[in-house]
Amino acid sequence: MNILLISPNTLVIPYPVYPIGLDYVAGSVSPEHEVQVADLNVVSLEKLAEILHDFSPKIIGLSCRNIDNTEAGDSLYFISEYKQLVSWLRYRSKAVIVCGGSGFTMMPEQILSSLGADYGIIGEGEKFGLLIDAMENGLEPAQISGVISSASSTGTWVPEPWRGRSMRAFRSSASHNRFYLDKGGMLNLQSKRGCSFNCIYCPYPYIEGKKHRLLEPDKVARMALELEEAGAKYFFVTDSAFNSDITHSLAVAKAFKAAGVSIPWGGFFAPVRLPLEYFTVMADSGLTHVEFGTESLSESMLKAYRKPFSVPDVFAAHQQALDAGLHAAHYFLMGGPGESADTVTESLNNIENFKKTVLFFFFGIRIYPNTTLYTIALNEGKITADTNLLEPVFYQADNIDRETVESLVTARVGNRINCIVGSGGSEGAVTVGKMHDRGYIGPLWEYLIR
Numbered sequence: 415m416n417i418l419l420i421s422p423n424t425l426v427i428p429y430p431v432y433p434i435g436l437d438y439v440a441g442s443v444s445p446e447h448e449v450q451v452a453d454l455n456v457v458s459l460e461k462l463a464e465i466l467h468d469f470s471p472k473i474i475g476l477s478c479r480n481i482d483n484t485e486a487g488d489s490l491y492f493i494s495e496y497k498q499l500v501s502w503l504r505y506r507s508k509a510v511i512v513c514g515g516s517g518f519t520m521m522p523e524q525i526l527s528s529l530g531a532d533y534g535i536i537g538e539g540e541k542f543g544l545l546i547d548a549m550e551n552g553l554e555p556a557q558i559s560g561v562i563s564s565a566s567s568t569g570t571w572v573p574e575p576w577r578g579r580s581m582r583a584f585r586s587s588a589s590h591n592r593f594y595l596d597k598g599g600m601l602n603l604q605s606k607r608g609c610s611f612n613c614i615y616c617p618y619p620y621i622e623g624k625k626h627r628l629l630e631p632d633k634v635a636r637m638a639l640e641l642e643e644a645g646a647k648y649f650f651v652t653d654s655a656f657n658s659d660i661t662h663s664l665a666v667a668k669a670f671k672a673a674g675v676s677i678p679w680g681g682f683f684a685p686v687r688l689p690l691e692y693f694t695v696m697a698d699s700g701l702t703h704v705e706f707g708t709e710s711l712s713e714s715m716l717k718a719y720r721k722p723f724s725v726p727d728v729f730a731a732h733q734q735a736l737d738a739g740l741h742a743a744h745y746f747l748m749g750g751p752g753e754s755a756d757t758v759t760e761s762l763n764n765i766e767n768f769k770k771t772v773l774f775f776f777f778g779i780r781i782y783p784n785t786t787l788y789t790i791a792l793n794e795g796k797i798t799a800d801t802n803l804l805e806p807v808f809y810q811a812d813n814i815d816r817e818t819v820e821s822l823v824t825a826r827v828g829n830r831i832n833c834i835v836g837s838g839g840s841e842g843a844v845t846v847g848k849m850h851d852r853g854y855i856g857p858l859w860e861y862l863i864r
Contacts (some may be wrong), residue, residue, distance in 0.1 A: 415550060417443060418471035418509070420462075421453045421590075422499055423479050425490070427843040429850070429857060430455060432594045434582075434602040434652060435515060435539055436477055441581035442543030449583075453590035459502065466507045473549070474509045475542060476500070478518035478525060485836050486749075486778030486808045486816060492517075493528055493804055500529045510549065514539050519573055519621050520782050522562060524804050536560045537573030537621065538607070540580055575608065575623035582637065586644035597847070599647030599855040603679075605634045605666050609654040611684065612720045613709075614786035615750070615779045615809075618654040628662050631669035638675045647855040651681035655707065657692070658684060664692065667699035678702040680857065685731035685744075686723045693738035703857060704735045708744040711764035712757040718750055720786070725764060736770055741860040743772040748823070750779050751790055754813040755822065762826045772832045772862045775823050778808035778816045832864040 419440060421433035433453060440449045450469055452462055476496065483490040500511060514535035518525050526534040535541050537560050545555040556563040560574055582604075585591075594600055608626045609618040641649050657663045670679075680703030693704070710716055711725050723731075728744075735742040748758060765773065781791050783803060791797045791809055801807060810816065820835070827833035834842070846858055 415447045415473065415546065416469055416471045417447055417449045417473045417475065417546065418465065418469060419449060419451045419475040419477070420499075421451065421455070421477050421479075422492075422496060423477070424454050425480070425483060426455075426597075426847070427483075428837045428859075429600070429843070429846055430594055430597050432600065432602045433477060433479070433590075434604065435479060436475075437582045437584050438580060439475060439477075439514070439539040439542045441583035442540040443546060443583075444543065447546065451588060451590060453593070456590045456593045463506055466503070466509075471507065471509045473546060474503060474507065474511045475539075476511060476513045476529075476531065477539075478513055478515040481517040481520065481525075481804065482780070482806045483837075484780045484806075485776060486780075486806070487776075487820070487836055489806045491805055493525065496525075497529050500531055504530070512542065512545060514542065516617075516621050520617050520784070521804055522571055523566075524802075526562060526564060528804065530564070532564055534562045536562065536571050538576040538580075540576045540578060573621055573623070575625070575627060584637070584640055584644070586640070591644060595645045595647070596850070598850045598857070599645070600857075601641045601644070601646040601649050602652050603634065603638055603641065603649045604652050605629055605631075605656065606653055606659065606662065610658055611655065611722060612786070614718070614720050614790065615747070615782070616654070617782045617785055620784040622654075626659050626662070628659065631662070631665040632673070634666050635669035635673035635675060638670055638679075639673055642675060642677050647677055649677065649679045650857075651679065654682065655684045656681040657686065657688065660686075660688065660692070664689075664695055667696050667701070670699040675700055678856065680705065682707055683731070684721075684723060685728040687727050688731055688734060690734070693734045693740055697738040697740055702741060703860065704740050704742045706731065706742065706744045709747040710750075710757070711746075711761040713760075714752060715750065715757050715761070718752040719747075729767065732768065732771065741863060742770070743774065743859055744768070745774045745776070747776050747779055749777050749811050749814070749816050749819050750787070750809060751794075751811065752813075753811040753819065755818070758814065758819055758822045762823065765827070770863055772834065772859045772864075773827070774834045774837070775820075775827075776836060777820045777823070778810075781807045781809055830864065832862045834859075834862070 511531040513531045548555045608623040
């Protein structure tokens with residue numbers, strides 16, 4: 415059976431993101447089937463039409479990684495683009511269309527209905543292999559737990575963490591690899607699934623589960639070597655927070671060094687209390703970029719967000735990263751429950767104590783179902799059970815509006831080169847693209863450090 419997997423994500427702000435999820439989906443397919451991947455960053459619609467004609471897939475898998483870009487100030491909505499793509503595919507192919515991905519899992523019934531696809535996979539994509547087996551044997555795929563169809567009755571669908579075998583089918587010869595290697599040399603890596611944190615706005619625990627499922631450090635290191643051998647000059651660990659399991663992350667870093675991984679890498683980190691040698695071990699394994707999900711430097715807001723750290727913890731983790739010779743950036747998410755002019759000012763005052771960093775500011779928090787923020791907004795009457803959350807809806811604090819938060823921040827830090835509002839916009843993406851074209855690698859925000 416011929417199977418075509420499509421990555422429709424063409425967002426390159428702040429930089430292109432390799433579609434790692436489709437590697438795992440492809441890895442779930444039995445060897446007797448032939449799989450092709452079409453990444454719309456490199457495949458035009460004209461080329462895609464040729465693939466449909468020549469390859470004649472029986473099943474098309476469509477990755478809905480994101481519903482939108484989560485930015486209130488420059489909001490982009492992707493569902494309409496996916497819908498147009500499905501209609502385009504329907505006109506040119508009789509293949510069964512299956513949707514999945516993290517974005518799809520957040521609102522599966524609504525997205526399946528909106529797109530007009532045949533089936534949807536809730537949760538992790540390895541169930542795609544089960545769906546193919548069912549179709550090949552004349553069985554109804556919707557009988558598989560976590561698979562829904564356009565004919566399914568409505569119900570409450572909860573992702574079940576994948577407990578079966580996971581295999582990443584990374585192909586060094588894949589045509590789309592060159593795009594990412596030429597645009598910063600960045601490929602992606604995963605060391606675990608699940609998130610043990612309880613941040614009120616984050617859908618990760620719902621999508622992947624609240625308990626960690628750890629990959630063997632040696633296996634992660636072998637994958638890092640594969641990426642390096644394929645030409646990667648940098649890799650990014652896509653875990654929700656690499657250090658949410660400190661012991662495991664240290665073991666992975668040591669495995670990188672033992673395996674001889676020689677390219678730099680980065681990842682998301684929580685500024686929690688860490689062993690004194692933590693970032694020294696990380697740096698020794700090749701880590702160069704630390705992206706902290708700090709969100710606020712107001713103690714009351716950190717508590718409101720249910721963050722597992724305090725303001726002193728943030729500065730301690732930051733200093734540990736600097737002492738290890740690492741680049742450190744902090745991301746702020748302002749405007750949540752309890753935000754006020756006082757809490758914004760508290761954060762801004764504390765920001766003045768940072769040394770050698772880049773700060774990214776985002777205003778307004780996207781409300782997603784199955785998060786604590788959704789329940790808060792519902793109880794506060796900011797949304798109702800009938801509110802359509804497919805299109806971006808952002809939380810509005812009682813004591814300050816989003817525009818005032820942004821004006822307070824920009825008045826204080828607006829002219830500083832190391833303070834970025836949002837992801838940098840199209841102008842920033844152009845600059846990053848030019849630097850990548852000149853051979854610079856990685857995310858490049860280190861050049862803004864002050």
